[in-house]
Amino acid sequence: MGSLCVASPRPASAQMQSVYNTSYPSVIRVAIRAYNNPVSPILYVQTVGFEEYCKDVLPNEWYPTWSPEALKAGAIAVKMFAWYHTLHPVTQSGFTYDVDNTTNFQQFKYLSGQTVTDQAVQDTWNYVYAPSTGEIKELSYRAGFPNRENRGFIGTNIMAQWGSEYFGQIAKMLFPNILNLYYPSYLLKFV
Template sequence: MKKASALLLMTAAMSLVASSAMAAPAIKEVKDSNGNVVRLDVADRPSNGTPGAIQSGGTKLIVDNSIVAASTYTKPTSIRVGIRANNNTANPISSVSVVPWYNYNIDVLPNEWIGSWPAQSLNAGAIAVKMYAWYHILHPKYSNCDVDNTVNSQVYKAGSSYSATTTAVDNMSGIGILNSSGVMFETQYRAGSYDSTKPGTNIMSQNGTHYFADLGKTWSYMTSYYYSGSTQFTY
């Protein structure tokens, strides 16, 4: 069999991505410790390069696997958020908001974690949310914005901050995590189940942080547990 040219391979790959553009992330119920459904969330949050996160009509997903040296990790001042109407993945990105870094974090965490959960759970969530956003400022998901405002990235709703989750963001100020090589990574997370105890997958369980907090575990334990080999850094 003749080896396909680089151009043909690239064309085939682009066709495959285009055919998957309308795929939507699977939805999973988020339950409290009593088994009551409190909201719906994404079962597997699309990663950078996930075809399901592609925006048709001009805003294209960027696949960026480059490594950024640790010496360049300076706290962001803002993040570019692509706005989809009603936070719905089915709607196109209609505008881009440049959101102050702090405001973004306090207006994402209450939409990803449950504000009534224990403080250590919210602290772990604050780390996951912050580092996911920071990673995508360095590795933008789209050609004209870093993230969007849906479960394709993280659910951002301007003005939705909540006292307990804002406290968690404040608690984690100046603290981040890197992988075992000292490199920033995409801190994936998903709903999981209340007793999500499977470590080493580099995907944090939101409900699992609730479970561990109820057991008296700290946010540091949770980030080490779910992001195996991760290390802390200060900025």
């Protein structure tokens, strides 16, 4: 079992952080664990540009060979997940960080971006996906089952990565429609 990470609670009087009053972070702090192993000790914390982080996560969470629409849906999920965690840092073993480089958060490998996944991040950079209140929420996702619709995930607020590919490649859905399948009470907003 991994160590417990505790986020600092937000004061009751604090204003809700939303896409309307909070800008993208410029950087994100990534705890680097040995061998990208979720249970390895933290070696150090690396500060990375926020957009670079998203570009270095997407090809490690979504296959770069997948359809452009699946990659765009993945880019939005990766970005919103990371943004949420920059607002909820954790302290563990004397290190304060936003995410780590493992599947505890999102698989991050520095400078691993690829042309097709970088393009998906760039194509969706000015879009956010949030509830109607605009609250910055973590967009959760799981692998799901290869080459299937993964209908069990639909409407659960957890996207199936393989499902995003199925709907992008086979059903020819656009990324906003793919996101809407999994996060039905959320809205795509241009920022």
